[in-house]
Amino acid sequence: MSFNLYIYFNNPLIMISNSSKYAVKAVLYLAVNSSEHQKILAKDISVPTNIPKAYLSKVLQELSRHNIVSSVKGPGGGFYLSKENINTPLMKIIQVIDGDNRLTSCMLSLQDCDAEHPCPMHDLVGNTKVNFVKNLEQNTVRDLVKDIKTGKSFLPL
Amino acid sequence: MSFNLYIYFNNPLIMISNSSKYAVKAVLYLAVNSSEHQKILAKDISVPTNIPKAYLSKVLQELSRHNIVSSVKGPGGGFYLSKENINTPLMKIIQVIDGDNRLTSCMLSLQDCDAEHPCPMHDLVGNTKVNFVKNLEQNTVRDLVKDIKTGKSFLPL
DNA sequence: CATATAAAGGATAAAAATGTCTTTTAATCT
DNA sequence: AGATTAAAAGACATTTTTATCCTTTATATG
Numbered sequence: 001m002s003f004n005l006y007i008y009f010n011n012p013l014i015m016i017s018n019s020s021k022y023a024v025k026a027v028l029y030l031a032v033n034s035s036e037h038q039k040i041l042a043k044d045i046s047v048p049t050n051i052p053k054a055y056l057s058k059v060l061q062e063l064s065r066h067n068i069v070s071s072v073k074g075p076g077g078g079f080y081l082s083k084e085n086i087n088t089p090l091m092k093i094i095q096v097i098d099g100d101n102r103l104t105s106c107m108l109s110l111q112d113c114d115a116e117h118p119c120p121m122h123d124l125v126g127n128t129k130v131n132f133v134k135n136l137e138q139n140t141v142r143d144l145v146k147d148i149k150t151g152k153s154f155l156p157l
Numbered sequence: 158m159s160f161n162l163y164i165y166f167n168n169p170l171i172m173i174s175n176s177s178k179y180a181v182k183a184v185l186y187l188a189v190n191s192s193e194h195q196k197i198l199a200k201d202i203s204v205p206t207n208i209p210k211a212y213l214s215k216v217l218q219e220l221s222r223h224n225i226v227s228s229v230k231g232p233g234g235g236f237y238l239s240k241e242n243i244n245t246p247l248m249k250i251i252q253v254i255d256g257d258n259r260l261t262s263c264m265l266s267l268q269d270c271d272a273e274h275p276c277p278m279h280d281l282v283g284n285t286k287v288n289f290v291k292n293l294e295q296n297t298v299r300d301l302v303k304d305i306k307t308g309k310s311f312l313p314l
Numbered sequence: 315c316a317t318a319t320a321a322a323g324g325a326t327a328a329a330a331a332t333g334t335c336t337t338t339t340a341a342t343c344t
Numbered sequence: 345a346g347a348t349t350a351a352a353a354g355a356c357a358t359t360t361t362t363a364t365c366c367t368t369t370a371t372a373t374g
Contacts, residue, residue: 018362021265028277041320054364061322074371075319090281108178108314120185120301120310124247124292135281144277153277157265175332198350211334218352231341232349315374322369332359339352344345 020097022059023068025049025157027093030069030081031145032155039078049157059097066096081141090144091136177254179216180225182206182314184250187226187238188302189312196235206314216254223253238298247301248293 016024026045034040042060046053060079064071070082106113106122113119147153173181183202191197199217203210217236220226227239263270264278272279304310 016264018266024278025265043320052363055362057321058323058363064321071321072371073319073321073369074373076372077320077370079321107173108182109175110314112311118310119314120305120312121181122310123304124296125289132282139281147280148277153275153279154269155277157267157276200350209333212332214351215333215353221351228351229341230339230349230351231343233342234340234350236351317372317374319372320370322367324367325365327364328362330359330361332357334357335355337352337354340350342347342349344347 016094017098019055019059020094022049022051022056023063023093023097024090025051026056026060026079027063027069027081027088027141028144029157030079031086031141032148034078034080036070036080036082039072039076039080041078045079062096063093066092068093068096086142086145087140089137089140091133093141094136173251174255176212176216177251179206179208179213180220180250180254181247182208183213183217183236184220184226184238184245184298185301186314187236188243188298189305191235191237193227193237193239196229196233196237198235202236219253220250223249225250225253243299243302244297246294246297248290250298251293 026049029045029049030040042057043053045051045060046056049056051059060069060071063069064079067085068088069079069085071077071079106119107125108119108121110119113122115122144153148155183206186202186206187197199214200210202208202217203213206213208216217226217228221228221236225242225245226236227242228234228236263276264282265276267276270276270279301310305312
């Protein structure tokens with residue numbers, strides 16, 4: 001028996017890929033807990049963040065390759081965020097993981113859709129989307145950490 | 158050579174599944190072009206909307222089963238929207254196709270995330286998301302058609 | 315230098331989303 | 345009733361996303 005009267009607490013609408021979520025969580029975990037002198041192993045990120053270890057390793061690899069996280073091999077090695085890394089815009093994390101091959105700025109994936117010539121869904125989503133993207137472009141990892149430290153947002157991940 | 162300086166015109170961020178896009182497009186096409194006395198074949202929807210015919214049929218089947226579109230078999234049959242169908246909230250279309258098994262109201266898929274106890278991503282997305290979902294819940298197919306007819310939004314799909 | 319450690323890289327597997335094809339069922343028309 | 349039409353249903357194929365495992369490379373340490 002269902003009482004689902006269009007009260008959608010949980011919904012599939014706005015999302016980044018699972019992989020990108022993993023990436024953001026891992027970077028954030030490193031931002032809060034690591035430093036150049038306090039490196040963290042992949043497996044020690046995977047446990048507190050609930051990310052499958054092997055998969056997380058792949059994600060971290062990709063992030064490392066794109067200079068979003070730093071890594072050192074061998075004993076005493078692991079992952080950490082450098083001073084430079086911490087200024088990464090959130091959008092870059094998502095871009096690196098999800099790629100930019102989904103050519104869909106329009107909600108219905110239409111070619112001829114913009115503010116001047118909106119498709120039927122455009123205005124329903126328009127502002128919303130623009131704002132969200134702007135937020136992700138303008139905010140860096142550092143900004144998120146600041147919110148955590150000033151009690152504006154909360155862990156754990 | 159790339160000049161992609163974080164100017165993300167196209168991005169993978171906010172999205173509904175492809176299947177849901179197909180569903181919305183098909184319903185909208187029917188809303189504009191069909192009636193109980195003007196039924197339309199699946200293949201005649203698939204061409205103008207650029208949706209693979211066989212896959213569209215599956216989507217329409219599902220929509221029909223959930224009373225979002227109406228269908229009649231046999232000669233002179235096809236799909237159309239009844240007076241009742243046209244009042245379907247957009248959210249219901251997406252729900253029916255994408256299902257409600259993605260338990261992720263939180264951007265990072267966290268359990269303990271809400272306005273009172275926001276995760277680090279929450280406020281970046283928060284309002285944005287709430288507004289969008291609200292729009293999809295409050296607007297019906299009829300509302301979208303009205304926008305088209307009053308020149309506020311445009312076809313084709 | 316030999317050994318251990320830990321990330322990088324490559325290959326493969328499983329699951330989900332997307333797409334196609336064939337058969338069945340229901341309706342219409344002669 | 346028989347033939348034709350068109351959606352419904354079922355089976356299957358492909359692609360993408362997510363996940364795991366094994367080997368290689370780089371680093372540190374005894």
